[in-house]
Structures are given as structure tokens and as C-alpha cells.
């Protein structure tokens with residue numbers, strides 16, 4: 058582990074100015090070999106950031122802490138009835154937040170099912186959305202894979218049991234954020250603020266960057282940019298939802314597969330609109346469009362849920378060691394639809 062300076066930013070402008078590179082940029086190894094460039098990077102709770110530094114995958118000269126920047130950890134109801142969440146709000150505080158539990162229970166469940174109680178008390182929602190993937194080749198400095206600027210994906214024909222079953226060429230990571238599965242299904246937006254104070258707002262779904270667009274980053278955050286808010290829209294009273302996760306065992310590890318279902322169902326039980334998102338399935342949270350179409354206009358019952366669950370796997374291209382995810386996802390999608398629609 059290298060020595061690095063620690064600075065506490067006291068304003069947003071100071072924090073953005075201090076983010077000379079994103080962590081994804083800073084982990085890309087130059088073709089001439091090892092030696093990650095000296096950079097200054099942002100720290101929130103520090104769970105993922107310090108892990109990468111300790112593993113020798115990142116060698117910043119400075120770490121800029123967001124903790125003292127005012128206004129980044131609040132949760133407030135907006136004038137239109139939606140919810141604005143500061144990126145420094147912890148996973149534990151959000152999982153227990155009365156408004157999140159009442160209006161967005163799929164998110165409360167996803168947050169409450171992430172990691173361990175100790176980690177949830179420190180980890181922030183912003184850091185969770187921006188954490189780097191868990192691919193063990195990415196996380197080992199013995200492998201300079203495509204995502205780190207190398208020329209080869211070691212997972213495609215290697216140890217790929219935890220990898221993607223959709224859109225897995227040329228890189229087969231799965232997006233690591235459990236919260237993202239629920240947030241994308243709920244139609245969340247994010248606000249990104251640059252050093253000049255100008256903010257841009259985009260759908261979280263569009264903030265994530267598919268591997269075929271750019272393999273060296275998972276999101277659209279640039280240098281000198283700070284994630285300043287996550288917003289949830291107000292949902293109609295007829296919207297129902299469910300989040301279901303399956304882990305390898307009942308422990309604090311990332312899910313093998315997880316599903317969020319958000320259904321707008323009329324008084325006859327007919328689905329007017331469906332949002333179905335699969336986590337741990339693809340390099341970005343995966344929207345199961347064919348399954349959404351299979352649900353829309355139908356009365357939500359067990360038979361329709363089964364049909365939609367089969368449709369959710371359309372286009373899957375499992376790798377040598379992860380075909381077990383197909384029946385797993387089929388079962389989780391069916392259960393999530395029945396739970397949300399019932």
C-alpha cells in the first residue's frame with residue numbers, strides 16, 4: 058500500500074476540484090506496464106476505495122473525504138412528492154427510513170439485504186452505486202484484463218460462475234450494486250455536479266455504461282464530478298413492488314441473482330405497466346423488456362408470472378460455469394411478480 062495524503066473537503070466545489078480522476082480511470086494500467094498514475098480520488102464510506110488501495114490496485118497520492126461537505130447526507134421529500142436522497146446517506150439509515158420503507162419497500166429490502174450490518178452502517182448509497190465490480194481477475198493485480206486496459210478477458214473461458222448471463226461479451230462483469238437493481242426498477246434519477254457547480258440530471262439506468270460502449274468504466278461519472286443526489290419519483294397508489302435476492306448461502310456476500318419488480322396494477326388486477334430488473338445478470342442492471350411486455354395488459358396471476366419469468370431469460374448467453382443462473386432467475390422473477398402483484 059502506498060502512502061497518500063488525506064484531505065477533508067468542506068464544500069462541493071473543493072470536493073469536485075479534488076477529484077482529479079475517477080477510480081476507474083486510475084485503475085487502468087498504462088500499456089508500458091505497472092505503476093498506476095498518481096491521482097487524487099474521492100472517498101465516501103471508504104469500504105470499496107480502501108479495499109482497492111490495500112489490494113494494490115489503486116495508488117492515489119491524495120484521498121478527498123466527502124464527509125464534511127454540507128448537505129450530502131440528507132433525505133427529503135420533494136414538492137412533487139418524490140424523494141431526494143443525498144449520496145452520503147448510509148445504507149442502514151436508508152433501509153430504516155420511514156418514507157423509504159413505506160413508499161419504496163423494494164429499495165428498503167434491497168438495502169437491508171446488502172452486505173453486513175457493520176458495512177451498512179458505514180457504506181453510503183453514492184459509494185454503493187459507484188463501487189467497482191467484483192470480478193476476481195479485475196480485483197487481482199496478477200491479471201491485466203480488458204477492464205484494466207489489457208487485451209484479454211480472463212473470465213470468458215475461465216472462472217466465470219459469478220459472471221454475467223446477458224451481454225457478457227467482451228467483458229462479463231455483473232454490476233455489483235444491489236441498491237441499483239431496485240433503484241433502476243423504480244425509475245430513479247441521479248444528479249451529477251461538476252467543479253463549476255453545474256449539475257446534470259439523468260436516469261440512473263442511463264448513467265450506467267454497458268461494456269460494449271466502454272469497458273473501462275461502469276458509469277458516466279467523469280473526473281472532477283460528484284454524485285450529489287439520487288431521486289425517486291412519486292409513485293401512484295396503484296404501484297406495487299417486490300425485491301428478492303438469492304445468495305450462495307445466508308451470508309453477507311453479494312447476491313448470485315436478485316430481482317426487483319415494480320408493477321402498476323388496476324383494480325381488476327390487470328398490469329398497466331411493469332418494470333422488471335435483474336441484478337447480478339449483466340454488466341449493468343438488466344431490464345427484462347420481453348418479460349415486461351408479457352405482463353402488460355394481463356391479469357397478474359401465477360400462470361402469467363411463469364410465462365413472464367420464462368420470457369425474462371430471452372437472449373441469455375450463459376458462460377461455461379454460470380448456466381445455473383437461468384433456472385435461478387426464472388424462479389426469482391416468478392416469485393417477485395407474484396409477490397408484487399398479489
Ligand SMILES: Cc1cc2nc3c(=O)[nH]c(=O)nc-3n(C[C@H](O)[C@H](O)[C@H](O)COP(=O)(O)OP(=O)(O)OC[C@H]3O[C@@H](n4cnc5c(N)ncnc54)[C@H](O)[C@@H]3O)c2cc1C
Nearest residue numbers: 080099101102103104105106172180181184185187235284
Ligand atoms: C463483505 C462485503 C459484502 C458486501 N456485500 C454487498 C452486497 O451484498 N451488495 C452491495 O451492493 N454491495 C456490497 N458490498 C459493497 C459495499 O456495499 C460497497 O463497497 C459500499 O457500499 C461502497 O460505499 P462507500 O460509501 O464505502 O464508498 P467508497 O468506497 O468510499 O467509494 C466507492 C467509489 O465511489 C466513489 N464515490 C463515492 N461517493 C462519491 C460521490 N458522491 N461522488 C463521486 N464519487 C464518489 C469513490 O471515489 C469510489 O470510487 C459489500 C462489501 C463487503 C466488504
Ligand code: SF4
Nearest residue numbers: 192194202210228229
Ligand atoms: S469479466 Fe471484465 S473485469 Fe473480469 S476479467 Fe473479463 S474483462 Fe476483466
